[in-house]
Each structure stands twice: as C-alpha cells, then as structure tokens.
Amino acid sequence: MPAGKLFMNATATVDEQPITVVVRRRVKSGREAEFEAAMREFIGFALASPGHLDIHVIRPAGSEPADYTVVDKFETAEARRVFRELPAYQAWMQRLKALTEGDPQIEEMGGLASWFTLPDRPHAKPPPKYKMAFVTFLGVYPLATVLSRFFANLLSAWHPLLLGVVVNVAVVGMLAWVVMPLLTRLFAGWLFAKTD
Numbered sequence: 001m002p003a004g005k006l007f008m009n010a011t012a013t014v015d016e017q018p019i020t021v022v023v024r025r026r027v028k029s030g031r032e033a034e035f036e037a038a039m040r041e042f043i044g045f046a047l048a049s050p051g052h053l054d055i056h057v058i059r060p061a062g063s064e065p066a067d068y069t070v071v072d073k074f075e076t077a078e079a080r081r082v083f084r085e086l087p088a089y090q091a092w093m094q095r096l097k098a099l100t101e102g103d104p105q106i107e108e109m110g111g112l113a114s115w116f117t118l119p120d121r122p123h124a125k126p127p128p129k130y131k132m133a134f135v136t137f138l139g140v141y142p143l144a145t146v147l148s149r150f151f152a153n154l155l156s157a158w159h160p161l162l163l164g165v166v167v168n169v170a171v172v173g174m175l176a177w178v179v180m181p182l183l184t185r186l187f188a189g190w191l192f193a194k195t196d
Contacts (some may be wrong), residue, residue, distance in 0.1 A: 024105040027066040035099045051079025127191040139179040
C-alpha cells in the first residue's frame with residue numbers, strides 16, 4: 001500500500017472518533033428564563049438529530065453574570081459538521097444569539113480526551129496522557145477479559161473472527177457509554193488535579 005494511502009486511512013480514523021464540543025454563552029440580564037426555555041427546546045431538536053449522542057447544560061453557579069455552558073457529544077466530526085449545516089440549527093443559533101451577549105466560546109475535543117470530560121467541570125483541561133492511558137487500561141482490560149470469556153461461552157459455535165467483532169463492539173459500546181464516564185467521575189480528583 002502506498003504511504004500516502006496509509007496516511008489518508010489513519011487520518012480518516014481520527015475523523016471517525018467521537019467529538020465533544022463545549023460551548024460557553026453569557027445570557028443577557030433579564031433573559032435567563034427565555035434562554036432556558038429555548039435551550040429545553042434546542043435539546044429536544046439536538047438529541048433527535050442523527051449522530052448526536054448527548055447534551056448537558058450547566059447553569060451558572062451564581063446569579064450574575066449568567067454564564068451557561070453546553071457540553072455536546074457527537075458520533076464523529078462529520079456528524080457535527082452535518083448538524084451545524086442544518087437550516088434548523090442555523091435558525092436556533094440566531095434565536096440563541098438574540099438572548100446572549102457577544103459570540104459563544106467554542107472548544108472541541110476528540111480522541112481519548114473526549115472520554116475524560118465532566119459535565120459539572122466543563123472548563124477543566126484534559127488530564128495528562130499518562131493518566132488517561134492508565135484509567136483507560138483500568139476500563140479496557142477487565143471489560144475485554146470478561147466479555148471475551150462471556151461471548152466465547154455464549155457463542156462457542158461462531159467463527160473466531162465474528163466472535164472478535166462481537167466482543168469489540170461490546171467493549172467499545174460499554175466503554176463509551178458506561179465504563180469511561182463512570183471511571184472519569186470515580187478518578188476525577190486524580191485525573192484533573194492541577195489541570196483546571
């Protein structure tokens with residue numbers, strides 16, 4: 001395989017990873033209730049959109065200023081691009097812009113860093129890579145070991161390659177939606193120490 005083709009394939013896999021987008025907005029004084037009502041509607045629209053995995057709204061801690069943070073998760077960068085190009089999305093952005101001051105602050109995270117986000121600490125920087133690798137190992141090793149034995153017993157008549165696909169799909173799904181969010185919360189004190 002030519003080196004250029006190999007490089008293109010590696011790049012494509014990065015684009016196919018989940019992406020987390022953190023958006024910070026300051027709501028105009030006196031428009032908070034209207035903004036919250038609009039956000040409730042927007043959440044319904046967003047979650048119904050293909051490729052949109054999750055959304056969390058973090059309300060301001062105090063009364064002034066009204067800084068809201070939205071943590072959005074997408075299946076891929078392409079899913080986010082398609083979502084942002086929807087005419088309905090553009091209309092929503094105009095509606096929210098009328099209720100907020102200035103432009104929103106937007107930060108995107110992909111790869112392992114997107115697993116290590118806490119909805120209640122959106123400003124936290126991703127942990128150091130060695131910490132992410134260690135916590136990921138704590139999730140992957142026992143999960144892969146248990147699930148491979150479980151499916152090997154359950155589907156013993158299956159071809160090993162098909163069995164491998166089933167095990168990997170189960171491991172990735174459990175990591176993305178159950179294990180890594182749980183481990184991130186469990187190890188938050190260590191992961192995010194001195195990174196805020």
